[in-house]
Amino acid sequence: xxxxxxxxxxxxxxxxxxxxxxxxxxxxxxxxAGRTDLYYTLTSVALLSIxxxxxxxxxxxxxxxxxxxAYALAGGYTSAILVTQHGVSFWxxxxxxxxxxxxxxxxxxLPILRLRGVYFAMITxxxxxxxxxxxxxxxxxxxxxxxxxxxxxxxxxxxGVTIIPDFAGLxxxxxxxxxxxxxxxxxxxxxxxxxxxxxxxxxxxxxxQNEELASSIGVNIAYLRIVIxxxxxxxxxxxxxxxxxxxxxxxxxxxxxxxxxxxxxxxxLGGLGYVFGPMxxxxxxxxxxxxxxxxxxxxxxxxxxxIIALILLLPNGLLSIRLPRHRRGGT
Amino acid sequence: MEQVLANGVYLGAQYALIALxxxxxxxxxNVLNFAHGQLYVLGGFVTYTIYGxxxxxxxxxxxxxxxxxxxxxxxxxxxxxxxxxxxxxxEESTMLLAAGIAFLLDAVILLLFGEKQRGVPKIVDGxxxxxxxxxxxxxxxxxCALAIAFVAAFILYMQYSRTGRALxxxxxxxxxxxxxxxxxxxxxxxxxxxxxxxxxxxxxxxxTITGVNLGMGGPTSIKAFLMVMIGGAGVISxxxxxxxxxxxxxSIGLSVLSQYxxxxxxxxxxxxxxxxxxxxxxxxxxxxx
Numbered sequence: 001x002x003x004x005x006x007x008x009x010x011x012x013x014x015x016x017x018x019x020x021x022x023x024x025x026x027x028x029x030x031x032x033a034g035r036t037d038l039y040y041t042l043t044s045v046a047l048l049s050i051x052x053x054x055x056x057x058x059x060x061x062x063x064x065x066x067x068x069x070a071y072a073l074a075g076g077y078t079s080a081i082l083v084t085q086h087g088v089s090f091w092x093x094x095x096x097x098x099x100x101x102x103x104x105x106x107x108x109x110l111p112i113l114r115l116r117g118v119y120f121a122m123i124t125x126x127x128x129x130x131x132x133x134x135x136x137x138x139x140x141x142x143x144x145x146x147x148x149x150x151x152x153x154x155x156x157x158x159x160g161v162t163i164i165p166d167f168a169g170l171x172x173x174x175x176x177x178x179x180x181x182x183x184x185x186x187x188x189x190x191x192x193x194x195x196x197x198x199x200x201x202x203x204x205x206x207x208x209q210n211e212e213l214a215s216s217i218g219v220n221i222a223y224l225r226i227v228i229x230x231x232x233x234x235x236x237x238x239x240x241x242x243x244x245x246x247x248x249x250x251x252x253x254x255x256x257x258x259x260x261x262x263x264x265x266x267x268x269l270g271g272l273g274y275v276f277g278p279m280x281x282x283x284x285x286x287x288x289x290x291x292x293x294x295x296x297x298x299x300x301x302x303x304x305x306x307i308i309a310l311i312l313l314l315p316n317g318l319l320s321i322r323l324p325r326h327r328r329g330g331t
Numbered sequence: 332m333e334q335v336l337a338n339g340v341y342l343g344a345q346y347a348l349i350a351l352x353x354x355x356x357x358x359x360x361n362v363l364n365f366a367h368g369q370l371y372v373l374g375g376f377v378t379y380t381i382y383g384x385x386x387x388x389x390x391x392x393x394x395x396x397x398x399x400x401x402x403x404x405x406x407x408x409x410x411x412x413x414x415x416x417x418x419x420x421x422e423e424s425t426m427l428l429a430a431g432i433a434f435l436l437d438a439v440i441l442l443l444f445g446e447k448q449r450g451v452p453k454i455v456d457g458x459x460x461x462x463x464x465x466x467x468x469x470x471x472x473x474x475c476a477l478a479i480a481f482v483a484a485f486i487l488y489m490q491y492s493r494t495g496r497a498l499x500x501x502x503x504x505x506x507x508x509x510x511x512x513x514x515x516x517x518x519x520x521x522x523x524x525x526x527x528x529x530x531x532x533x534x535x536x537x538x539t540i541t542g543v544n545l546g547m548g549g550p551t552s553i554k555a556f557l558m559v560m561i562g563g564a565g566v567i568s569x570x571x572x573x574x575x576x577x578x579x580x581x582s583i584g585l586s587v588l589s590q591y592x593x594x595x596x597x598x599x600x601x602x603x604x605x606x607x608x609x610x611x612x613x614x615x616x617x618x619x620x
Contacts (some may be wrong), residue, residue, distance in 0.1 A: 308435060
């Protein structure tokens, strides 16, 4: 067997092992152990890692994005409003939520993607807060009351054959949502991996290293930035929409500044150099936070101290790639 | 209309003081201090404890807020930001650290002071009523005047003192300053302490009017970011301009847009986006290359 074939088959083996783990081993283990509460935790991890993947993608073009909460909120509201007020099927609102967020992000991205470094970080953080205030102010989102008792996703049938069963009729709704989130996560990261290893991915890396140089060689940086930001926001919208379907409710405070910062922390912790970094980071941070629940009122203190200690001990350890463009000192 | 302008000046003065601290830290260290709002809340709680609980004079409490926050700021720089900046190659890791510190301070405040809204007795009684055109309680006027005085004192200090000159040199060009004999690590610490002290002073001033609670930190940081974006990051005059502009816009927005619901910040953000599309570096910031 020649070497490239071996690499490909080894990779396929890893993917197959991962699929078996996520789709068969994990549900089986949970059933065997009787810890059905873990379904919700793992579903959340899967969905948050989709949104974090979007943040990771904007890191990939050299932008620190702390505004993903805004798009998760926008996606959630799009889905909720379409389902409750227009009677659209959840399965149609899912892509609609993603596309609405992508369209919104093009509009917002046009001016703000010209900013860099901390400036972009600041404006996206403000964006999260503005999204919350908008949801509070607009009549269609029903303000602080939020949108509640959203019906569960219905049945999808093609030529009389049920493809996706009605979630309301499922014996185990948690398992249903777990599969939904896990499959979406797999699709998302497969797409992300494909994107990073394509021509577009190389162009993104050139942007991350030096925008002026990339531009002078002939890369259309303005167009590329918008496309990547739109994809990133699309993922945020999808994550938010599924989250709303699970909790069957959405409030302006469903996604706020803390969530946006968490998305960013997930990416940092998992490693910015690896496509699957956001998945790992979300898993560790979410489970870490859950495990610390036992410590009661010291939960936040220990969590924050651990994050700080991690940064102090490994300032470059988990962050494997470098951005030589950023100089320190002066503006 | 006079009332709206008076409210704008009152808000602007405190906002400018908050933005000054943030922009000072940013100019010196290139650190985006996410924890600035939490420092402000901490300052408020110190004043609450000393003036509200122990009953000592307000001046003592304000002084204690300033001093304790300066110590916190110096400690943050000395033990956390300094080592990380020295060892890490990426400016993002300081941002991550700042986010971690914001969580940590939230946790500390929660454990020490609880999550209840706290207020203190008024420092001055009475209301100024100018022909029903401007109505403003005396304590607000006093706080506003104090805030403006602190802004002026800060500018004078930065302009004329030896420390201020060194700090400005550091902000302008770190390496050149070091070559001219400025002790960079010492002045970084002083700068951080000064920035945190400003946050503490605002906290101490505002606790007398709005009170203080744990949840105020995050929104305050966000407002400070807005002001810095308007005025231009790392520029002192920009922070003051940004503070007064945001205060004025908030005051005008609240009175003009009130019939459409609470959309003031949406409008402010939308106009900021248009403004940034034309001028990404803010009013007085230097364009980056």
